[in-house]
Amino acid sequence: MSKAILYDSTLCIGCKACEAACAExxxxxxxxxxxxxxxxxxxxxxxxxxxxxxxxxxxxxxxxKPACVSVCPVGALQKTALGPxxxxxxxxxxxxxxxxxxxxxxxxxxxxxxxPKMRKCxxxxxxxxxxxxxxxxxxxxxxxTLNGERDELLAEARRRIAAKPGEYYDRIxxxxxxxxTSVLYLSAVPFEQIGLRVNLPNEPLPETTWRVLELVPxxxxxxxxxxxxxxxxxxxxxxxxxxxxxxx
Amino acid sequence: xxxxxxxxxxxxxxxxxxxxxxLYATYLRIFYGLGGSTNLxxxxxxxxxxxxxxxxxVGLAAGGFTLVAMVHIFNIESYKPVLRPAILTAFLGxxxxxVGLMFDLGRPDRLWHPLVMWNPHSVMFEVAWCVTLYSTVxxxxxxxxxxxKFGWNRPLEWIHKISVPLMILGxxxxxxxxxxxxxxxxxxxxxxxxxxxxxxLPLMFYxxxxxxGLAMTIFESWHSSRAFGRALELPLLVSMGRVLAVVLSFYLxxxxxxxxxxxxxxxxxxxxxxxxxxxLEIALMAVPMVLLYQAAIRLRPxxxxxxxxxxxxxxxxxxxxxxxxGLEAGSGTHYIPKWSEVAVTLxxxxxxxxxxxAVVQYFPVFEAPSHAKAxxxxxxxxxxxx
Numbered sequence: 001m002s003k004a005i006l007y008d009s010t011l012c013i014g015c016k017a018c019e020a021a022c023a024e025x026x027x028x029x030x031x032x033x034x035x036x037x038x039x040x041x042x043x044x045x046x047x048x049x050x051x052x053x054x055x056x057x058x059x060x061x062x063x064x065k066p067a068c069v070s071v072c073p074v075g076a077l078q079k080t081a082l083g084p085x086x087x088x089x090x091x092x093x094x095x096x097x098x099x100x101x102x103x104x105x106x107x108x109x110x111x112x113x114x115x116p117k118m119r120k121c122x123x124x125x126x127x128x129x130x131x132x133x134x135x136x137x138x139x140x141x142x143x144x145t146l147n148g149e150r151d152e153l154l155a156e157a158r159r160r161i162a163a164k165p166g167e168y169y170d171r172i173x174x175x176x177x178x179x180x181t182s183v184l185y186l187s188a189v190p191f192e193q194i195g196l197r198v199n200l201p202n203e204p205l206p207e208t209t210w211r212v213l214e215l216v217p218x219x220x221x222x223x224x225x226x227x228x229x230x231x232x233x234x235x236x237x238x239x240x241x242x243x244x245x246x247x248x
Numbered sequence: 249x250x251x252x253x254x255x256x257x258x259x260x261x262x263x264x265x266x267x268x269x270x271l272y273a274t275y276l277r278i279f280y281g282l283g284g285s286t287n288l289x290x291x292x293x294x295x296x297x298x299x300x301x302x303x304x305x306v307g308l309a310a311g312g313f314t315l316v317a318m319v320h321i322f323n324i325e326s327y328k329p330v331l332r333p334a335i336l337t338a339f340l341g342x343x344x345x346x347v348g349l350m351f352d353l354g355r356p357d358r359l360w361h362p363l364v365m366w367n368p369h370s371v372m373f374e375v376a377w378c379v380t381l382y383s384t385v386x387x388x389x390x391x392x393x394x395x396x397k398f399g400w401n402r403p404l405e406w407i408h409k410i411s412v413p414l415m416i417l418g419x420x421x422x423x424x425x426x427x428x429x430x431x432x433x434x435x436x437x438x439x440x441x442x443x444x445x446x447x448x449l450p451l452m453f454y455x456x457x458x459x460x461g462l463a464m465t466i467f468e469s470w471h472s473s474r475a476f477g478r479a480l481e482l483p484l485l486v487s488m489g490r491v492l493a494v495v496l497s498f499y500l501x502x503x504x505x506x507x508x509x510x511x512x513x514x515x516x517x518x519x520x521x522x523x524x525x526x527x528l529e530i531a532l533m534a535v536p537m538v539l540l541y542q543a544a545i546r547l548r549p550x551x552x553x554x555x556x557x558x559x560x561x562x563x564x565x566x567x568x569x570x571x572x573x574g575l576e577a578g579s580g581t582h583y584i585p586k587w588s589e590v591a592v593t594l595x596x597x598x599x600x601x602x603x604x605x606a607v608v609q610y611f612p613v614f615e616a617p618s619h620a621k622a623x624x625x626x627x628x629x630x631x632x633x634x
Contacts, residue, residue: 094354116282211447233362
């Protein structure tokens with residue numbers, strides 16, 4: 001039972017109402033100059049991109065098994081049961097491993113601040129936990145961005161593809177990518193044509209590091225026995241050699 | 249022979265220039281943030297300070313645990329004369345890594361957070377703990393040199409009592425975090441170029457760190473013998489050259505097997521910057537490996553030194569490739585460090601050399617503890633040479 005966002009690129013008219021609503025929700029300035037920026041950054045947590053005559057929207061995917069949450073050494077990032085991936089800036093020490101690890105290159109940094117924080121969309125955790133829609137979904141005039149239960153949105157996406165097979169590329173982005181994401185995409189064309197990364201594994205990324213990390217107790221215990229044993233043997237040998245040498 | 253008389257002035261001038269630029273870069277870092285002092289960006293969040301100051305710094309300090317294991321666990325007594333310089337290098341190395349981290353972290357005042365706010369699923373968390381604990385171990389391994397210097401025998405005995413478990417702990421911690429620096433990049437299969445991305449990254453980092461540690465020991469032995477007019481421990485270094493050749497062979501062989509089994513060898517036919525950087529990195533390891541198998545090369549101090557330097561550069565090239573260049577294409581951006589990033593890095597390296605030199609002059613680093621009585625005679629000429 002987790003929340004998600006369905007973004008239907010075929011319906012998006014590029015009005016950027018979602019951007020304005022998002023900026024308002026975060027208390028960030030939203031000027032024409034900022035509106036013209038087509039990439040997410042520390043002062044713009046969602047951005048509508050133009051790809052020829054199509055639009056695509058970038059925001060945090062709020063992954064089901066987020067790489068950022070697994071790599072954060074201080075646990076500043078958490079995946080909530082509700083769905084959003086939330087960030088605690090008071091814990092963050094600024095190692096930026098979340099940014100390196102994110103397959104969607106979403107987290108942004110306040111590079112020019114003396115006491116910087118990371119910034120990213122948290123799928124309006126506050127609003128959603130009070131039963132409200134995300135600011136972007138509420139603002140969207142054409143229903144290109146929908147907010148609801150992930151299962152229901154997946155069913156809706158499948159319905160749309162089945163109803164108009166000619167108008168959709170026959171896949172939903174975010175179902176399997178890196179173990180599934182909370183943001184789902186529909187598109188008329190293959191996803192790489194609207195700027196989405198398609199070389200992602202279906203395996204959740206945290207597995208890649210956990211496979212090694214879970215060996216740590218074994219390495220420590222086996223290593224202790226092995227090194228301690230080797231020391232005991234070689235040292236004994238040295239002691240014996242020393243004593244025999246003396247006797248001669 | 250070019251640096252005979254003007255040696256001190258030239259090197260002091262270079263040192264002063266580097267430190268001055270580093271100071272100005274530090275000012276930029278503090279008052280203008282990472283944005284004002286680095287070329288990092290949202291798409292490229294890690295640069296020189298992580299790839300060199302941290303990843304190379306920790307690796308070049310690997311001589312500490314390698315020699316502790318050889319001398320105290322495998323009980324190969326003959327390596328004892330280079331054990332203390334290796335421990336000192338390692339201790340200094342880790343201190344400087346922390347200094348580098350203070351520059352790189354957005355909030356250096358929160359350096360201690362991972363010790364309190366745990367996330368065992370994070371490789372970085374594991375590295376933070378290992379580096380903290382291992383720095384403590386290195387400090388304790390370094391302490392006997394201080395105690396001996398001042399003739400404090402009681403604490404010296406205490407340290408000797410815990411030395412075996414301490415050294416085993418040190419080797420284990422090093423094994424964990426040397427490999428974990430490679431594991432850091434397991435999370436970016438879609439970004440790191442496949443010549444470098446492999447599930448075997450932790451093993452590759454571990455083995456190459458051992459090679460770098462040995463090369464660093466040869467390197468500093470050679471330099472300190474020149475700087476302090478000390479006799480070079482040549483037979484010892486020759487035998488170490490042998491070990492280095494074997495470690496390099498093992499390393500290059502597993503690199504090859506890994507590429508073979510991942511069907512990645514075909515990538516070498518692509519005319520891309522990554523191919524050339526990979527070739528450079530491998531050549532800097534393969535050439536000294538071949539050379540070190542020749543007795544005639546090993547027995548010539550200059551050639552042995554040259555081989556060690558090549559290995560060090562090969563190691564640095566590898567870490568920079570994994571930490572920066574190998575990530576550029578996958579991140580869809582380019583990164584060239586800003587001058588201030590280079591200035592800070594050079595300052596840290598220069599400070600490392602200067603502190604090493606100073607410590608070696610004041611503490612009994614270059615002598616086995618059993619020869620404590622000979623210390624007085626050795627110490628005199630060292631002080632004169634200052």
